[in-house]
Amino acid sequence: MEGVNVRGAVQSYCSKLSWQKRFPISIWLPRYRLPFLLHDFIAGLTVALTVLPQGLAYASIAKLPIQYGLYSAYMGCFVYCFLGTSKDISVGPTAIMSLLVATFGKTDPKNPLLHDPAYAVLLAFFAGVVQFMLGFLHLGALTGFISAGVIAGFTSISAITIAFGQVKHILGIHFSSETFLDDLIMTFQHIKETNPWDVVIGICSIVILLALQLLKHREMSWEKDESYTPSRGQLCTWKFLWLIATGRNAVVVVVTALIAWTLQTQGLADKVTVTGPVRQGLPPFQVPDFSKPDLFSVLELGLAMIPLIGFLEAIAIGKSFARQNDYKVEPNQELIALGCCNLAGSFLSAYPVTGSFSRTAINSQSGVKSPAAGVVTGAVVILALSFLTPAFYYIPKSALASVIIVAVLKMVNYKIVLALWKLRKIELLAFAATCISSLFVGVAYGTAIGIAVDLLIMMYYIARPGIKVLEPLSSGQMARPVDVETHVQVRSTAAVVVQLANSVYYPSTEYIVDVLNEQLHEKDYTRPVIVDFSCVSGLDYTIVEGLNDALNDFKKANAELLFACTKPNVKALLQKADLDGMSIHSTVQDALRSLEES
């Protein structure tokens, strides 16, 4: 606040380094070497094998026509390649973003089971604008206000909501629902309509996916044993198994689609519920439709939650892989990159995207070297949209549901309950508030409620900072601390020391003045009190006013109130305030000595 160097700020803003930071491709591209290309190509292709089935599946979570999952899967990859600071992150549709998009949608009058895609695209546009602005203003730290407990509650309930939302597809029954409870009731109401073909395909898919997932984890552990040199044949088998295991979503989808196609050729067309016709070709380039009715009353809280949670997801993934692979991600640049991904996507009918944990892991394990791999992924998605859509017709809906269920169930975090119970039980309140309210009002509002509970808990501690009352016997000694809460009687021979053990902010003013007055209003009226500011690193005006009130109270009671400030800035502030009757000392010992001398 005090004297901003405008010229310096403008200069540093326009410097070459600053522009390079804004386009990280200008840093990694000059250092790119040819052998990287093969790695990036393989990684990009492997990620594409996952994003194709996931994209199709996630569109149904977002309650959008199935092609929108793929519309959202390529533009982000291209844009992130220029602006992203993590080599591993793969941007595209995710289960959680899809769930949030479904929350802030409006039923399409033409198809009551789905939402109008125009609102989802508008959401991508506004989320992009908000993320870009936050990044530009260096406000990435905002996500710090979502505590670990709320994040755990939010992801766990999202996973459960998403997984249970897919049970109807596994059972082959059809209805439209809004919340988790809604879904639960409707599923049981329609359970008699269960289609055994869908159930068989769904359960087999889940079993195969889990088996391949297990295989992958075991295979990874063999590879780590460096003392063992495998033969060429073994190596080939491993590579093949690795590919099957990594591309397991694609494998399941292709195999079940082949089964459905075979059934149809055998005249059993209406047995398995299939995806049905998918619009072929790329979406047109068009400005989002701002003329939609009730725009802001439909999107409402989504305008804040989608950019924030999208960024939270991406930065958590980015930081985790940056740790593993020894590089750094720049949060505010990531916000700008994500914002541009969403903005650009919204002109090509994409819904809000972010970094995907499963695909980023595949990317990293496939040996990705740079964000260029994203270009390969995006290109494959474009090819699929152009030529493969007729084949998508045969993908069984229950197979897509199994892809989702297996992907999200690992997101359930039950361990945090134990950790919070062990470390700080009050934080279970925020966790429980998030979980319970999410079940009733959806995860977006549930998370907002969880954040509010966390802030209220923090506010309580701010309004009631730690204060210790110490009773020194002389200037040479300091006796046992007495807790304010328990109101233990303080018998004093010399002075009472009130130690502000915490930083203090204005909401605690009344409390501090009350504690000081409590010391004064003990039986012995002339007992002096020393306020120890040694741990306080800053004061505000409201507290200074409160101290003034306390000084007046002490003066009226003919008692002394002394301040002991170790920190120079606190001392300077109090001296500037120049309160009537104030006596400032550097340490408690000095204050005690001045009392003894007077």
Next chain:
Amino acid sequence: MEGVNVRGAVQSYCSKLSWQKRFPISIWLPRYRLPFLLHDFIAGLTVALTVLPQGLAYASIAKLPIQYGLYSAYMGCFVYCFLGTSKDISVGPTAIMSLLVATFGKTDPKNPLLHDPAYAVLLAFFAGVVQFMLGFLHLGALTGFISAGVIAGFTSISAITIAFGQVKHILGIHFSSETFLDDLIMTFQHIKETNPWDVVIGICSIVILLALQLLKHREMSWEKDESYTPSRGQLCTWKFLWLIATGRNAVVVVVTALIAWTLQTQGLADKVTVTGPVRQGLPPFQVPDFSKPDLFSVLELGLAMIPLIGFLEAIAIGKSFARQNDYKVEPNQELIALGCCNLAGSFLSAYPVTGSFSRTAINSQSGVKSPAAGVVTGAVVILALSFLTPAFYYIPKSALASVIIVAVLKMVNYKIVLALWKLRKIELLAFAATCISSLFVGVAYGTAIGIAVDLLIMMYYIARPGIKVLEPLSSGQMARPVDVETHVQVRSTAAVVVQLANSVYYPSTEYIVDVLNEQLHEKDYTRPVIVDFSCVSGLDYTIVEGLNDALNDFKKANAELLFACTKPNVKALLQKADLDGMSIHSTVQDALRSLEES
């Protein structure tokens, strides 16, 4: 949180002392002595002399029919007598509450210059409910979240808005306006319609009020000179002057009303703008009209601001007079008392009331001994409503306007700008935000914006707590602190000490981990870092998770990260967390020694 003693809580809740605290009259009434009665009678009468003209005047600020000012002036006095904890506070309509009531009103279709009183009465009902609940839940500390800067901004702009809003009555022009700017423009547009009779009466009234106010302050200073013994005649003159000066509002109103009446009898009835017909008699006892259309969209933010600001006004006044007269007010009991005043009032057509500063001062100076004085005041108001309303017809509107202007102008607090500039410039932001936004959107929203700005500033400091990096040369020495902000290169021979100089909350997790990593990522990779928690009085789970991340980072870089905790609760929490690779020591010296030994 941990194990609440339910039985003990219920017992203490039902104890005699606790019920006495809830009905403070049960404490003071048994100790009441007969001589108090005279004091309370005089004080109650003197206050009534002020509340009658003020009530009539404030109703026009609230944009209500004039009798509503008096409807609000008696029920509060009666209820407060039973429940209040301050002998001095006089409850009734105030300028600020009237302004807030006008903000959350709806134009009366029958009289476009005024609001529909039913909404104001409903506001009193809901404000009462909210205040009662806050008091019952012991949430009085909530007002601590309104800082001194915002209060100063709010009261100053309220005073200016109210005072300027009366200029039109002084000029004798008529129009309806919503905001301050609206008022400013309309006043200049209608300035040609100025009525010279009103101007003369208004300006004379202001001059007389200011002169009497000055006389009172001077007379007070004579009284303080104890060495001087006045004669009986002098004493009588002084008492007379004191009465005139204290009842100056009533004097001005009565004299100007007499002038207006005389003019009418002389056939000059339409020269001076008078109050006009006032509905005679007490309002009927009736349940507030909950069937009013758009109830909550009209009252909206008023449901939060009116109970909060009402309480803020009352408790500030209460505490200030409790200081002067050496007793204590109990904030949560005051909330309950105010809530009951508003609730009871709302059944008798009162609008929201609170403690009035000017009348509380008069009460105190008149030598009030107990809240019983309020009963006298209330009784006088009831008598006035029953018999005096025909006389109110003749009170000139410009005389009432002058009563308001003189009353509110002392509320403008310009000194705070200097104080904030001297002590903490960033708080001027919240002050300026309150003032500027109040001019455009009214004081209620302006204050909400000011509170938000204050919270944002505090959140910034919470997200960026003070961290000092110290570089000790050996376990025996501690060298100069290096400020993190300036990024001074830290050269180390032994270890870097990162001192968390402030309490830490979860929003600062990322920042703390980043600072630790910055120390790690200096040239010398094997440099150990000691985190000094000596000033930290509490940690939360999100920060523990962040410390776990930092430990992993250090392990990967083959560097040591040690924790030094003086406080037993912080040490216990870290030990319970049992992070991988964690090494906890009691002091920085211990940590340094363990490094030297290893």
